[in-house]
Structure formats: C-alpha cells, structure tokens
Amino acid sequence: MKMRASCSLLPQRMTVAADQVHVWHAPLDTSPSEVAGLKETFALDELSRAARFRHATDRQRFVACRGMLREILSWYTGESPGELEFCYGPHGKPLLKVADGAHPLRFNVSHSHGLAVFAIARDREVGIDIERFQTDFAWEEIAASFFSAEEVNILHSLPVQERYEAFLIAWTCKEACAKAGGRWPFPPFGTVGSFALAG
Ligand SMILES: CC(C)(COP(=O)(O)OP(=O)(O)OC[C@H]1O[C@@H](n2cnc3c(N)ncnc32)[C@H](O)[C@@H]1OP(=O)(O)O)[C@@H](O)C(=O)NCCC(=O)NCCS
Known part of the structure; x- marks a missing residue:
C-alpha cells in the first residue's frame, strides 16, 4: 500500500464503529523521499528515537511505520498527521493524547521484517501482532x-x-x-x- 498515493482514493474521514476493528497493512521499505516526507510529521521524541537506530534500514522502517501510523490516525481524527500527539501507557503502549481523559480512538501496531500492520478500534483497547513465518528457531x-x-x-x-x-x-x-x-x-x-x- 502506498500511503500517500492511496490517500486521495480514501474518503476525507474514516470512521470506525464501536463493533468494528479496521486493520491496515503496509510495506515499510518505501522510497527515501517518502520516508523524508513522513519524518516531517514527527515530534521531537520520535526524531530522537529515529536518530538512535544504528542501521539505516531499521531507522527507515521505524520512520515509515510511525509516519504511516500518524497518517492513518489522521484519517480518523481529522487532524493533520503532524498535529497528533502521543502519550504512553505504563508499559509503553502508545496512545493518542487528549486534554481530558482517554481518546476514544484506540490503535495498535506490529511490524516484522519490513511489513507493518495497524489495528484501529473505538472505545476499547486493541492489540495486534505479526510474526515472520520462519521455523529455524526453538x-x-x-x-x-x-x-x-x-x-x-x-x-x-x-x-x-x-x-x-x-x-x-x-x-x-x-x-x-x-x-x-x-x-x-x-x-x-x-x-x-x-x-x-x-x-
Ligand atoms: C513491547 C512489545 C509489545 C513489543 O512487541 P514486539 O512483538 O517486539 O513488536 P511489535 O512489532 O509486535 O510491536 C511493536 C509496537 O507495539 C507498540 N507497543 C509498544 N509497547 C507496547 C505495549 N506495552 N503494549 C502494546 N503495544 C505496544 C508500539 O507501537 C510498537 O511500535 P514501535 O516500536 O514502532 O513504537 C512486547 O515486547 C511486549 O511486551 N509484549 C507483550 C508482553 C507479553 O506478555 N507477551 C506475551 C507473549 S508470550
């Protein structure tokens, strides 16, 4: 899925009902220009986390994943990707920050070997996980x-x-x-x- 290209095909706003879970998936090995565009939406802590990756591939995948997450969430909230603010739960789970209480939109992300999946739900917690199919471990x-x-x-x-x-x-x-x-x-x-x- 090419996030920016597909944006124009999507309705301006996405809505997820309380009894639905929307699941998006996207490859993370996108072009350097795409990655640079996504990084422009980052907050300082995300920029500093990106800078700490030793390997360029890991850094680019992190930026692609977080940038696509911001973009997907913006379809639901109506804010621009760069306006969204994250906070973190007691175990590090990213959540959307709002001034009072919890944001009704909930999400979770998983990534593995260049592929990311994003789950979006409303008014309840959601978790998602992907793993690569590889049998060479215990x-x-x-x-x-x-x-x-x-x-x-x-x-x-x-x-x-x-x-x-x-x-x-x-x-x-x-x-x-x-x-x-x-x-x-x-x-x-x-x-x-x-x-x-x-x-
Ligand atoms: C932190 C943890 C969620 C990462 O899981 P992982 O398989 O290594 O990585 P995934 O790709 O599935 O998920 C990573 C994403 O989950 C999200 N995440 C981070 N901490 C999280 C948490 N405590 N809860 C939910 N989601 C979390 C982030 O969006 C993260 O993406 P980012 O690294 O780009 O910021 C995992 O180590 C963990 O603690 N899992 C739950 C512990 C457990 O009891 N597992 C039981 C299985 S036997």
Missing part, C-alpha cells in the same frame, strides 16, 4: 515455556507438519491479547486472526 521450547500444559498437549496432538503454524497462530494471538492489555493466557486454538480486543 519455537517448541518457547511453547513449552509460555503455553499452558493443555495448550502444549493440543500442539503435540497435531500432525507434525501442522504444529509450527498452530504455534504461530497461538503466539500471535497471545501477543495481540497482551498488547491489547487483555488477560493472559489467551485461548490460542480455534482463534482466528491475530488481533485482540479488550474492554
């Missing part, structure tokens, strides 16, 4: 450490060739739930998608 040990005994048993009851995908679905659901601020553990199997709502 995912069974992670399952043994973080999943309940029942969940591990379910995993082992599956045909071997299906286990990794089941692990990944469960893991992203758990992460999404944790990022929403929901309860842990989150039922992994039979849950479709990798975003979660709380509240």
